[in-house]
Amino acid sequence: xxxxxxxxxxxxxxxxxxxxxxxxxxxxxxxxxxxxxxxxxxxxxxxxxxxxxxxxxxxxxxxxxxxxxxxxxxxxxxxxxxxxxxxxxxxxxxxxxxxxxxxxxxxxxxxxxxxxxxxxxxxxxxxxxxxxxxxxxxxxxxxxxxxxxxxxxxxxxxxxxxxxxxxxxxxxxxxxxxxxxxxxxxxxxxxxxxxxxxxxxxxxxxxxxxxxxxxxxxxxxxxxxxxxxxxxxxxxxxxxxxxxxxxxxxxxxxxxxxxxxxxxxxxxxxxxxxxxxxxxxxxxxxxxxxxxxxxxxxxxxxxxxxxxxxxxxxxxxxxxx
Ligand SMILES: [Zn+2]
Numbered sequence: 001x002x003x004x005x006x007x008x009x010x011x012x013x014x015x016x017x018x019x020x021x022x023x024x025x026x027x028x029x030x031x032x033x034x035x036x037x038x039x040x041x042x043x044x045x046x047x048x049x050x051x052x053x054x055x056x057x058x059x060x061x062x063x064x065x066x067x068x069x070x071x072x073x074x075x076x077x078x079x080x081x082x083x084x085x086x087x088x089x090x091x092x093x094x095x096x097x098x099x100x101x102x103x104x105x106x107x108x109x110x111x112x113x114x115x116x117x118x119x120x121x122x123x124x125x126x127x128x129x130x131x132x133x134x135x136x137x138x139x140x141x142x143x144x145x146x147x148x149x150x151x152x153x154x155x156x157x158x159x160x161x162x163x164x165x166x167x168x169x170x171x172x173x174x175x176x177x178x179x180x181x182x183x184x185x186x187x188x189x190x191x192x193x194x195x196x197x198x199x200x201x202x203x204x205x206x207x208x209x210x211x212x213x214x215x216x217x218x219x220x221x222x223x224x225x226x227x228x229x230x231x232x233x234x235x236x237x238x239x240x241x242x243x244x245x246x247x248x249x250x251x252x253x254x255x256x257x258x259x260x261x262x263x264x265x266x267x268x269x270x271x272x273x274x275x276x277x278x279x280x281x282x283x284x285x286x287x288x289x290x291x292x293x294x295x296x297x298x299x300x301x302x303x304x305x306x307x308x309x310x311x312x313x314x315x316x317x318x319x320x321x
Contacts (some may be wrong), residue, residue, distance in 0.1 A: 107174070108174055108175025109174050109175070109312050109315070109316070110171060110174040110175050110176035110311070110312065110315065111174070111175030111176070112175070113175075113176045113177070113204045113205075113315060114176070114177045114178075114179060114201055114202060114203045114204050115171050115176045115177070115178050115179070115203060115204065115205055115206075115207065115311065116178075116179045116180075116181070116197065116198040116201065116203035116205070116206035116207065116275070116277075117164050117167055117168055117171070117178060117179070117180050117181070117206075117207055117209065118164075118180075118181040118194045118197075118198070118206065118207070118208040118209065118269065119157070119160035119161040119163070119164035119165075119180075119181070119182065119209050120146060120156065120157065120160045120208055120209055120210035120211075120279075121143060121144065121145065121146035121155075121156055121157035121160060121210075122143055122157055122182065122185055122186070122187050122188065122189065123155075123157060123185040123186045123187075124186075124188070125141065125143050125144055125145035125146075126141065126142040126143040126188055126190065127141050127142075128141070128142045128190075129141060129142065130142050130190055130191070130192050130268065131192075131268075132266060132267075132268050132271060133268070133271035133272065134271070134272060136271075140191070140266075140268050142188075142190035142191065142192075143188070143189070143190055143191065146160075146210070146211070146213075147211055147212065147213030147285045147286060148213070148285060149285045149291035149292075149294070149295055150217060150285065150286050150287070150288050150291055151288040151289075151291045151292055152291050152292060152295045154285070154291070154294075154295040156210065156211045156213075156285060157185055158185065158295075159211050159282070159285070159294050159295060159300070160209045160210060160211065160282075161182075161183075161184075161185055162297070162300050163209055163282065163300050163303050163304050163307070164180065164183075164209050165180075165183065166300060166301055166303075166304035167207075167209075167304040167307055167308055168180055168183075170304060170305065170308040171308060171311065174308070174312065179197060179198070179201040179203055181193075181194045181197050181198075190268075191267075191268035191269045191272070192268055192272045194208075194269055195268070195269050195270075195271075195272035195273040195277075196272065198273055198275050198277060199272075199273060199274045199275060202275065203275050203276075204275075204276065204315075205237070205241055205275075205276050205277070205278070205311065205314065205315075206273060206275055206276065206277040206278070207241075207245070207277075207278060207279075207280065207307065207311065208225075208269055208277065208278070208279040208280070209279075209280060209282065209307075210279060210280065210281050210282065211281060211282050211283055211284070211285045211294055212281040212283070212284050212285070212286075213284065213285055213286045214284055214286050214287075215286070216286075217286050217287055217288065218287065219284055219286070219287060220255070220256060220283065220284045220287040220289070220290045221255055221256030221257060221258060221259055221283065221284065221290075222246065222249055222250065222253070222255045222256070222257050222259075222280065222281055222282050222283050223246065223257065223259035223260060223261065223262060223280075223281050224242035224243075224245065224246045224260070224261045224262065224278060224279065224280055224281070225242075225261075225262050225263075225264050225267060225270075225278070225279035225280075225281065226238040226239055226242045226261055226262075226263055226264070226270075226277075226278050226279070227263070227264065227265070227267070227270040227271070227273075227277070228263040228264055228265040229265060232270075233274065234275065234276035234277070237276035237318070238276055238277060238278050239261065240314060240317060240318065241276060241278045241310075241311070241314040242261050242278040242280075243261065244310045244311070244313040244314035244317060245278065245280055245306075245307055245310030245311060245313075245314065246260065246261070246280070246310065247310065247313070248306050248307070248308075248309035248310035248313055249280065249282070249303070249306035249307055249309075249310055250306070251306065251309075252302050252303075252305050252306030252309060253283075253293075253299070253302050253303055253306050255282075255283055255290070255293075267279065280307060282294060282303055
């Protein structure tokens with residue numbers, strides 16, 4: 001009996017001895033598990049998840065796991081991004097409920113005005129067509145590719161967008177509400193849609209930004225386009241704005257502005273627009289010297305400043321009658 005009891009005790013003791021390290025193993029295994037889970041769960045962005053997940057080794061797990069995370073993340077990331085990066089992702093960000101904080105003596109010459117800015121073209125052209133004017137059977141490309149710097153290789157859309165963003169900041173600084181047709185190059189917005197953005201926001205003036213190209217590489221200088229039809233409801237405003245902008249642009253940049261104003265009936269962006277609108281050809285990218293200027297960041301600030309000065313002058317002239 002005693003020996004039986006003692007044996008049972010010994011067996012029990014051995015069991016305890018064997019279980020103790022085992023339970024330790026289990027604990028040790030659960031620890032790394034939870035550690036591994038924790039960062040995955042707490043990772044705030046969807047982009048971090050795939051890099052952490054060994055997706056190649058566990059394809060099913062990977063496909064299942066990220067989907068709820070990804071669907072949850074964009075709505076979270078979007079509102080996070082906009083307050084953080086106020087300058088760039090703010091297409092219609094300007095309708096500001098609060099008065100712009102002023103640094104002392106700064107005026108707001110454009111306060112209460114809505115200015116549309118359309119940086120011409122985009123990263124990829126769209127060769128689908130659309131009517132050049134309401135009711136017209138003449139079709140034009142939705143978005144043409146634009147010109148390109150002969151010396152720098154920079155695309156026109158890059159210059160237009162860079163200047164457009166600088167111009168936006170200056171206009172907002174002056175109290176204007178700015179409506180950008182786009183703030184990133186990788187978009188697809190047709191010329192009709194760009195005009196409609198101006199219409200829908202009832203812009204007080206829409207400014208389309210372009211650079212020109214010419215087979216004759218000696219041609220240089222800036223000029224303006226305005227709608228040709230004098231029956232255009234804002235024809236006089238378009239011309240007045242074009243003159244003011246070109247004058248100020250020439251003064252600020254020193255570029256040749258002798259070509260002046262060109263009147264065009266073939267511009268989709270004009271024909272669909274029902275607001276005062278003008279188009280500046282900021283220079284020729286097919287002229288090597290001018291290309292180097294147009295693609296230079298410091299010079300682009302001058303370009304934007306010149307256009308801005310012209311817009312201010314235009315509204316001043318209008319106010320003075
Ligand atoms: Zn263009």
